[in-house]
Amino acid sequence: MQRILHCIILLFLGFCTVAQNFNQDISDYTLRVDSVPFQLVNYEGFGPKPSGSPALDLTRDWLLKKYQQYGYAPQIDTFIYQGKKAYNIIVEKHGEDSNQWIIIGAHYDSVDESPGANDNGSGVVATLQIARIIRDLNPRVGVRVINFGAEELGYIGSSHYVNNTLKSTDSIQLMINLDQLGGTLGKDNSKIVCERDEFQNPSSNNELSALKTDTLATILTLYTDLTPVLSAAYASDYIPFESKGIVITGLYQESDYKDHYHQSSDRVSNMDVNATEEVIRGAVAATVYFSRVPTTAGINNRVYSKPIITPNPAQDNVIFPTINYPFQVQIFSNLGYLLMDKEMNVSDRLDVAFLPNGIYSVRISDLRNIQTSYSTLIIAR
Numbered sequence: 098m099q100r101i102l103h104c105i106i107l108l109f110l111g112f113c114t115v116a117q118n119f120n121q122d123i124s125d126y127t128l129r130v131d132s133v134p135f136q137l138v139n140y141e142g143f144g145p146k147p148s149g150s151p152a153l154d155l156t157r158d159w160l161l162k163k164y165q166q167y168g169y170a171p172q173i174d175t176f177i178y179q180g181k182k183a184y185n186i187i188v189e190k191h192g193e194d195s196n197q198w199i200i201i202g203a204h205y206d207s208v209d210e211s212p213g214a215n216d217n218g219s220g221v222v223a224t225l226q227i228a229r230i231i232r233d234l235n236p237r238v239g240v241r242v243i244n245f246g247a248e249e250l251g252y253i254g255s256s257h258y259v260n261n262t263l264k265s266t267d268s269i270q271l272m273i274n275l276d277q278l279g280g281t282l283g284k285d286n287s288k289i290v291c292e293r294d295e296f297q298n299p300s301s302n303n304e305l306s307a308l309k310t311d312t313l314a315t316i317l318t319l320y321t322d323l324t325p326v327l328s329a330a331y332a333s334d335y336i337p338f339e340s341k342g343i344v345i346t347g348l349y350q351e352s353d354y355k356d357h358y359h360q361s362s363d364r365v366s367n368m369d370v371n372a373t374e375e376v377i378r379g380a381v382a383a384t385v386y387f388s389r390v391p392t393t394a395g396i397n398n399r400v401y402s403k404p405i406i407t408p409n410p411a412q413d414n415v416i417f418p419t420i421n422y423p424f425q426v427q428i429f430s431n432l433g434y435l436l437m438d439k440e441m442n443v444s445d446r447l448d449v450a451f452l453p454n455g456i457y458s459v460r461i462s463d464l465r466n467i468q469t470s471y472s473t474l475i476i477a478r
């Protein structure tokens with residue numbers, strides 16, 4: 098997937114109300130992610146996997162076996178491109194509503210030169226983890242996991258699926274695309290791009306995409322250490338879905354991977370596997386949330402009120418009179434940049450004299466990062 102990342106980066110934190118509250122069950126499901134480094138190494142080990150190659154066939158067979166081990170009967174969606182057979186792999190966890198689905202997609206081919214650990218081994222491993230974890234849950238909305246072939250040739254597999262395989266009776270509530278989720282070794286991997294539909298043809302699905310992408314960003318904030326940034330969907334398998342009017346969103350790890358992009362060095366050894374795992378945990382949380390897995394809301398669902406910051410507007414320092422536990426405070430600029438990150442004790446006074454006049458978003462969490470809430474701070478002198 099070719100990326101131009103400077104399109105639109107918007108502030109997410111602080112300027113929206115959190116659409117949902119932290120839920121302990123969802124958090125627990127994200128902790129079921131395992132084996133990510135091993136599966137990435139397995140995927141990389143097949144070597145470069147261009148469409149039609151024996152390596153891609155081996156990768157397909159490895160995926161089929163994994164899904165079978167997880168208890169699925171995978172379907173193979175065959176298509177012909179440039180005289181060669183190619184394949185999408187589909188597994189389904191049915192929901193209570195028999196024709197309602199979310200689709201989680203990740204292409205499993207790579208370009209000629211590249212073993213594709215990040216592009217798109219990371220997305221492939223995410224789909225394996227999602228399939229394994231959702232198998233034991235009871236979503237209201239079905240979860241259809243698809244590994245697309247021939248993405249690198251121009252979304253051929255996903256176009257085939259949307260135009261030939263997808264049944265008109267299926268109601269697709271959301272397509273979540275996972276392409277390049279891996280961080281880069283030694284770089285800042287703290288941001289995760291949540292991708293929304295800004296295409297105009299059609300534009301009828303843009304508003305819902307924006308809303309669901311906002312929700313996705315909230316989920317990433319609640320259940321991972323990552324900072325979400327919003328950007329336009331671009332050049333991956335969600336595009337054929339978008340063109341059909343389906344509501345799309347996607348995840349992409351924003352880090353400086355350009356030296357390895359579509360190169361022979363796209364290897365696990367050049368990735369930040371911890372960051373990849375964190376993104377995958379976020380993708381699991383999103384799947385659980387959007388497929389409406391029942392959770393024990395009301396028992397474990399904790400509701401936190403917005404913390405009070407006073408004085409506000411402020412000049413030099415502020416206190417947080419309603420917080421009665423040690424906490425972490427983070428202050429973000431209106432471009433989403435982290436300006437301050439500090440651990441605080443009850444009744445500590447926070448020095449904000451370094452901040453110029455302006456409006457800032459403030460993220461407050463307990464030191465285990467379980468209780469999180471947001472507020473706005475105004476500096477006016």
Ligand SMILES: [Zn+2]
Binds near residue numbers: 217248276
């Ligand atoms: Zn890709």
